Amino acid sequence: MLHVVCAIIYNDDEILIAQRNDKMALPLKWEFPGGKVEKGEDKKTALRREIKEELAMEIEVGKALEPVIYHYQDFSITLYPYVCGALTKEFIKREHREIRWEKIENLKKYDWAAADVPVVKKLITEINKM
Numbered sequence: 001m002l003h004v005v006c007a008i009i010y011n012d013d014e015i016l017i018a019q020r021n022d023k024m025a026l027p028l029k030w031e032f033p034g035g036k037v038e039k040g041e042d043k044k045t046a047l048r049r050e051i052k053e054e055l056a057m058e059i060e061v062g063k064a065l066e067p068v069i070y071h072y073q074d075f076s077i078t079l080y081p082y083v084c085g086a087l088t089k090e091f092i093k094r095e096h097r098e099i100r101w102e103k104i105e106n107l108k109k110y111d112w113a114a115a116d117v118p119v120v121k122k123l124i125t126e127i128n129k130m
């Protein structure tokens, strides 16, 4: 079982979303930036580290959302999503094929990694209640 943290990074009404590259597992799928928690590492620390490595970005890690367990064909993951704040909109694209700011109501148009689908649905439901 992989333990993966991911960041739902807000700036105003937009969220930062990323497309995996064709050399990665789950090629070309869209995801929230993040990565594997290392042994003995605190999840929030892991998330700040991954976002710095992947995007050269500093974030404020906030509320934890409900973890998602998903069994892919070759491996299983527990995905731990966190609501995060961005201090600036700037980032450097270091590993992904594409990274962009997107409005929540447009998130359903993307081909998400399967583990992310319940997270995306929840975000869309929440925004519709507002």
Ligand SMILES: Nc1nc2c([nH]c(=O)n2[C@H]2C[C@H](O)[C@@H](COP(=O)(O)OP(=O)(O)OP(=O)(O)O)O2)c(=O)[nH]1
Pocket (backbone or CB within 6 Å): 002, 004, 005, 006, 024, 025, 026, 030, 031, 032, 033, 034, 035, 036, 037, 077, 079, 113, 114, 115, 116
């Ligand atoms: N980062 C991230 N990974 C996700 C998400 N949804 C999802 O199924 N995954 C999967 C894809 C990968 O198999 C795994 C995360 O691995 P990764 O390759 O992004 O993590 P990493 O940077 O620590 O990996 P590594 O290349 O250093 O080994 O979790 C998501 O929203 N964000």
